Amino acid sequence: MKLIPRSQWGARAYRMPNGATPYSRPRRGVKLHYLGTAYADRPHDKCDDYVRQIQAQHMDGNGWSDIGYSFVVCTHGYVYEGRGLHRRNSANGNTTLNEQDYAVLLMAGSSGLTKPTNDQLNGARDAIEYCREKGPAGTWIGGHRDGYATSCPGDVIYAWxxxxxxxxxxxxxxxxxxxxxAEMKLSDHIKLGDWIPKYWPNDKGLQDRQIPVDVALGSGYAHSRKSAENTVAILTELKALRTEVAQLRAAITKES
Known part of the structure; x- marks a missing residue:
C-alpha cells in the first residue's frame, strides 16, 4: 500500500480540546465515498494540496474536528491517512454510522472524472484491507448511501x-x-568461401559450407570466423599482386 501519513501531506492538527474522537472498537466494515462535486484529475504532486482543501472545508466550513474521512485515495493509487484507524470519522452521516464503519473517500466526482482509475481502485482495496487487518474491521463493504439518504458514492463506484x-x-x-x-528473410543461410575445407577440414558443421544466420544479429560462426576470412582474403589479394609484379618484371627484362 502506498500510504501517505498525515505528517507527509501537511495535515492540520486535530481541533482541540476533544480532537477526533478515539474509537478503538471493531467496525462492521468500510463505507466508500466520492466527492459529490465536479472533479478534474491532476498530477500527483497536486493531490496533497487537494486533500488539504478537503480538510479545510471540513474543519472551517463544517466545523468538524478534522477531515471527515478515515482515508482518502487519489487517482494515482496513493492512500492518504485522514483520521486514520481507531478514531471515529464524521463522513458516514451520524454518530452511529460513523462508529459502525470506516470511511474511505475516492477522489472522483459527480462530473468531470467520474470513473475511478485502476490505480485508484487498487488503492481503495489496499485501504479496505488495511482497515480489516489493523482496524480491525469486518468484511462488509458498502457505500455512503447504504443506510443514509444520499447519492454518494455515485453510480459508478456503487456498481463496483x-x-x-x-x-x-x-x-x-x-x-x-x-x-x-521481410522479418522472416532475416533468417537465412549464408554460403561461405572455398577456403573453408582448407582451414577447417574437420568441422562437421561446415561440411556443406553453409551456416544459418540471423542477418540482423549475426551468427556464432560469422563472428568467430570473420577475422580469419578477412585474413585469407588479404593473403589471396597479396599473392595475386605478387604474381602480377613478377610478370611485369619478366616482361621488362625480355624487352631490354
Missing amino acids: IKAGAPRPAAPTPAAPKPSTE
Missing part, C-alpha cells in the same frame, strides 16, 4: 461495490505479432 469491489484485472499481454515476410 455491488460487484464485490474487485481489484482490476491485470492487463492481458499483447499477442505475439506475426512475422512479416
Whole structure:
C-alpha cells in the first residue's frame, strides 16, 4: 500500500480540546465515498494540496474536528491517512454510522472524472484491507448511501461495490505479432568461401559450407570466423599482386 501519513501531506492538527474522537472498537466494515462535486484529475504532486482543501472545508466550513474521512485515495493509487484507524470519522452521516464503519473517500466526482482509475481502485482495496487487518474491521463493504439518504458514492463506484469491489484485472499481454515476410528473410543461410575445407577440414558443421544466420544479429560462426576470412582474403589479394609484379618484371627484362 502506498500510504501517505498525515505528517507527509501537511495535515492540520486535530481541533482541540476533544480532537477526533478515539474509537478503538471493531467496525462492521468500510463505507466508500466520492466527492459529490465536479472533479478534474491532476498530477500527483497536486493531490496533497487537494486533500488539504478537503480538510479545510471540513474543519472551517463544517466545523468538524478534522477531515471527515478515515482515508482518502487519489487517482494515482496513493492512500492518504485522514483520521486514520481507531478514531471515529464524521463522513458516514451520524454518530452511529460513523462508529459502525470506516470511511474511505475516492477522489472522483459527480462530473468531470467520474470513473475511478485502476490505480485508484487498487488503492481503495489496499485501504479496505488495511482497515480489516489493523482496524480491525469486518468484511462488509458498502457505500455512503447504504443506510443514509444520499447519492454518494455515485453510480459508478456503487456498481463496483455491488460487484464485490474487485481489484482490476491485470492487463492481458499483447499477442505475439506475426512475422512479416521481410522479418522472416532475416533468417537465412549464408554460403561461405572455398577456403573453408582448407582451414577447417574437420568441422562437421561446415561440411556443406553453409551456416544459418540471423542477418540482423549475426551468427556464432560469422563472428568467430570473420577475422580469419578477412585474413585469407588479404593473403589471396597479396599473392595475386605478387604474381602480377613478377610478370611485369619478366616482361621488362625480355624487352631490354
